[in-house]
Amino acid sequence: MAIRFTLLEGGAAGPRLGRLETPHGAFDTPVFMPVGTQATVKSVSPAELYQVGVDIILANTYHLYLRPGPEIIAAAGGLHGFMRWDGSILTDSGGFQVFSLAALRDLDDDGVTFRSHIDGSAHRFTPEKVIAIEEALGADIIMPLDDCPPHPAERSRIEAAVERTVRWLERAVRARERADQALFGIVQGGVLADLRAQCARAVTSLDLEGYAIGGLSVGESFEEMTATLAATAPLLPVDRPRYLMGVGTPDYIVEAVARGIDMFDCVMPTRMARNGTVFVPGGRLVLRHARYADDLEPLDPGCDCPACAGGFSRAYLRHLIRAREVLGLRLTTIHNLRFLTRFMEDLRASIAEGRFESFRRSVLARFRRPGGEDHHEAGGS
Amino acid sequence: MAIRFTLLEGGAAGPRLGRLETPHGAFDTPVFMPVGTQATVKSVSPAELYQVGVDIILANTYHLYLRPGPEIIAAAGGLHGFMRWDGSILTDSGGFQVFSLAALRDLDDDGVTFRSHIDGSAHRFTPEKVIAIEEALGADIIMPLDDCPPHPAERSRIEAAVERTVRWLERAVRARERADQALFGIVQGGVLADLRAQCARAVTSLDLEGYAIGGLSVGESFEEMTATLAATAPLLPVDRPRYLMGVGTPDYIVEAVARGIDMFDCVMPTRMARNGTVFVPGGRLVLRHARYADDLEPLDPGCDCPACAGGFSRAYLRHLIRAREVLGLRLTTIHNLRFLTRFMEDLRASIAEGRFESFRRSVLARFRRPGGEDHHEAGGS
Numbered sequence: 001m002a003i004r005f006t007l008l009e010g011g012a013a014g015p016r017l018g019r020l021e022t023p024h025g026a027f028d029t030p031v032f033m034p035v036g037t038q039a040t041v042k043s044v045s046p047a048e049l050y051q052v053g054v055d056i057i058l059a060n061t062y063h064l065y066l067r068p069g070p071e072i073i074a075a076a077g078g079l080h081g082f083m084r085w086d087g088s089i090l091t092d093s094g095g096f097q098v099f100s101l102a103a104l105r106d107l108d109d110d111g112v113t114f115r116s117h118i119d120g121s122a123h124r125f126t127p128e129k130v131i132a133i134e135e136a137l138g139a140d141i142i143m144p145l146d147d148c149p150p151h152p153a154e155r156s157r158i159e160a161a162v163e164r165t166v167r168w169l170e171r172a173v174r175a176r177e178r179a180d181q182a183l184f185g186i187v188q189g190g191v192l193a194d195l196r197a198q199c200a201r202a203v204t205s206l207d208l209e210g211y212a213i214g215g216l217s218v219g220e221s222f223e224e225m226t227a228t229l230a231a232t233a234p235l236l237p238v239d240r241p242r243y244l245m246g247v248g249t250p251d252y253i254v255e256a257v258a259r260g261i262d263m264f265d266c267v268m269p270t271r272m273a274r275n276g277t278v279f280v281p282g283g284r285l286v287l288r289h290a291r292y293a294d295d296l297e298p299l300d301p302g303c304d305c306p307a308c309a310g311g312f313s314r315a316y317l318r319h320l321i322r323a324r325e326v327l328g329l330r331l332t333t334i335h336n337l338r339f340l341t342r343f344m345e346d347l348r349a350s351i352a353e354g355r356f357e358s359f360r361r362s363v364l365a366r367f368r369r370p371g372g373e374d375h376h377e378a379g380g381s
Numbered sequence: 382m383a384i385r386f387t388l389l390e391g392g393a394a395g396p397r398l399g400r401l402e403t404p405h406g407a408f409d410t411p412v413f414m415p416v417g418t419q420a421t422v423k424s425v426s427p428a429e430l431y432q433v434g435v436d437i438i439l440a441n442t443y444h445l446y447l448r449p450g451p452e453i454i455a456a457a458g459g460l461h462g463f464m465r466w467d468g469s470i471l472t473d474s475g476g477f478q479v480f481s482l483a484a485l486r487d488l489d490d491d492g493v494t495f496r497s498h499i500d501g502s503a504h505r506f507t508p509e510k511v512i513a514i515e516e517a518l519g520a521d522i523i524m525p526l527d528d529c530p531p532h533p534a535e536r537s538r539i540e541a542a543v544e545r546t547v548r549w550l551e552r553a554v555r556a557r558e559r560a561d562q563a564l565f566g567i568v569q570g571g572v573l574a575d576l577r578a579q580c581a582r583a584v585t586s587l588d589l590e591g592y593a594i595g596g597l598s599v600g601e602s603f604e605e606m607t608a609t610l611a612a613t614a615p616l617l618p619v620d621r622p623r624y625l626m627g628v629g630t631p632d633y634i635v636e637a638v639a640r641g642i643d644m645f646d647c648v649m650p651t652r653m654a655r656n657g658t659v660f661v662p663g664g665r666l667v668l669r670h671a672r673y674a675d676d677l678e679p680l681d682p683g684c685d686c687p688a689c690a691g692g693f694s695r696a697y698l699r700h701l702i703r704a705r706e707v708l709g710l711r712l713t714t715i716h717n718l719r720f721l722t723r724f725m726e727d728l729r730a731s732i733a734e735g736r737f738e739s740f741r742r743s744v745l746a747r748f749r750r751p752g753g754e755d756h757h758e759a760g761g762s
Contacts, residue, residue, distance in 0.1 A: 038700070038701075038704045038706055039697070039700065039701075040701060040706050040707075040708040040709075042706065042707060042708075043707040043708060043711070044708070045687075045691075045708060045711070045712075046691075047691070063704075067700065067703065067704060068674065068696070068699075068700040068703075071675075072674060072675050072696055072700070075675055075677070075696075076677055076694060076696060076697065082694075082696070082697055082700075083697060084691060084692050084693055084697075293449065293453060294452075294453050294456055296456070296457055306426075310426075310427075310428070310465060311465050312465055313457060313463075315449070315453055315456075315457060315463070316420070316457065316463055316464060316465075318449075319419070319420065319448065319449040319453070319463075320419070320420075320421060322448065322449075323419045323444075323448055325419055325421050325423065326421075326423060326424040326707055326710070326711070327421045327423075327424060327425070327426060328421075329707070330424070330426070330707070330711075331426075
């Protein structure tokens with residue numbers, strides 16, 4: 001096995017505590033994975049990621065395939081060597097980006113043909129091709145090409161996506177040449193519980209090292225998402241990590257953890273930071289508001305991130321964000337990353353100490369916002 | 382005196398070694414000052430500036446007056462507190478930016494009226510107003526409002542600029558309220574030696590703490606610039622620091638040091654870094670060139686900057702620059718800053734060891750490029 005997962009607390013449903021070991025380190029779950037689309041978590045150095053407690057990041061196969069190309073990354077020793085990050089890495093399959101970013105995509109049962117969003121050049125992804133790219137990229141955990149239909153979609157379209165996702169997974173399994181990477185299976189099925197169950201049965205029959213729930217946070221309601229999670233997670237093997245793709249703000253995380261999820265990724269915390277919105281214990285702080293123009297407090301006096309501990313004031317950060325200065329988004333990004341690593345520490349402690357329900361209520365009171373449409377957006381970080 | 386300058390070697394002309402003490406530290410001259418237009422050296426944190434050996438930075442009064450405004454900066458303890466930089470700071474007068482960036486400027490003998498390049502709002506700078514702004518910003522060294530005509534200009538226009546610059550300097554001196562900042566006088570006069578001499582006589586008669594040569598690197602030829610420096614620098618008091626405004630690439634620096642200049646600032650090293658061009662011992666390296674696509678060497682194997690010592694390859698940096706990733710310009714910027722601080726160390730050592738002329742020839746062979754038009758560009762960093 002390329003990875004080792006130890007379930008420390010919890011079971012098939014409800015909050016779980018675990019430990020995941022990869023060839024590049026061990027860390028506790030539930031875990032949040034910052035997104036490093038183009039082999040960099042936007043604006044942040046690897047040293048800074050270590051500093052704020054990040055253990056694993058996600059990189060986007062679609063983007064890295066197009067630029068700089070898998071050969072260049074492989075020659076540099078894979079993503080770890082290329083970007084000088086010795087922590088763990090997960091690569092997605094690129095399928096989601098093909099459907100959300102690329103032009104003129106053409107889906108068939110064998111794969112998907114598309115044009116680059118960068119230069120319009122024509123390309124084709126098949127399950128085998130994606131595995132070859134991900135083996136060149138060399139992440140610790142890799143995802144198979146799947147068919148992720150938009151929401152809403154006809155039942156027949158979702159049925160087709162489930163069948164295709166399962167067939168493509170079987171082809172991905174056969175195409176693998178490296179044994180030092182963990183391949184996760186992806187469960188599709190929209191918000192239809194019977195199709196989720198059908199897909200989960202087929203995918204888990206392949207005995208993979210982990211399982212992902214895809215096709216959520218694509219426009220469905222918060223209630224549809226949580227209901228789908230509640231119906232799907234218990235069908236996954238209790239002793240394998242479960243990864244909810246594209247979700248990662250505090251409110252969504254606690255609700256997914258409550259339903260048995262172990263791993264998360266999301267561009268929102270870093271993207272909103274670049275626009276000047278940061279997480280603080282009370283909720284979200286929008287730096288552009290005029291009230292912060294002369295506010296000499298740090299973002300969060302209790303935070304130990306380089307922005308807060310460094311004494312940079314809200315007034316200064318607001319100035320930098322308004323003036324479009326890179327240092328501004330660097331500091332807000334590193335703050336939000338530290339907020340989330342500490343949030344996950346607190347979440348795990350609440351499970352270990354038997355007070356997850358009160359933690360969950362507190363999080364929802366501070367971070368729940370109407371609508372769930374701002375999460376899994378198109379096209380990487 | 383707000384600052385103390387000790388001339389350690391050299392005289393009225395030719396290369397000099399000195400030591401400059403300000404309320405925020407002491408450092409050797411000749412010195413290069415990175416430009417931090419909007420209270421940040423673009424993309425770099427104060428901790429990183431310390432790390433690569435920067436002692437003093439320049440900030441732009443025009444930009445900071447417009448945004449966030451001097452009141453907010455003063456309330457934060459001045460620029461040092463606002464941007465959390467404990468090293469030395471010099472602020473320019475804003476005059477150059479008014480003439481290069483602002484719209485609808487209207488110059489008269491009392492001051493200059495202009496419209497903000499940000500929102501079109503109307504503003505007026507007078508010598509007194511600029512001193513008040515710079516006292517609120519609280520830099521260690523401040524510059525008076527001057528009249529910097531374009532190049533080329535009629536002799537009568539340059540004569541008027543010299544007269545106005547001197548009159549405005551006298552008003553600036555009278556307007557000062559703080560004693561803990563050093564005010565430098567600016568010598569104008571275009572490339573006309575007699576007007577430079579006339580201006581130098583008038584400006585130095587005021588017995589200021591330092592002197593600047595303005596109005597160069599605005600489009601004149603390399604030869605015109607060096608001839609003007611050779612004619613002007615010897616007219617300045619030997620025991621005061623001399624600052625050549627807006628100049629700061631290796632070839633220009635050695636030629637100006639050869640003519641008795643002690644202080645430099647320039648946006649080029651950081652601006653070219655953001656475009657992917659870096660200084661290496663052999664000259665300039667343009668990362669966008671295809672030859673670096675799979676080059677796994679660092680920018681300069683002998684460099685101790687965070688980019689080179691961190692093991693980031695040319696291939697990775699090229700990828701980041703092409704993908705417009707912030708980490709790319711962060712790393713190229715910090716590399717160029719470290720290159721320049723080490724370049725100044727080497728330059729000072731060559732003077733101390735009596736081998737400046739061979740150092741100078743070596744620099745010109747590697748860094749001299751035809752045309753001198755890419756230096757003092759419009760509008761800050």
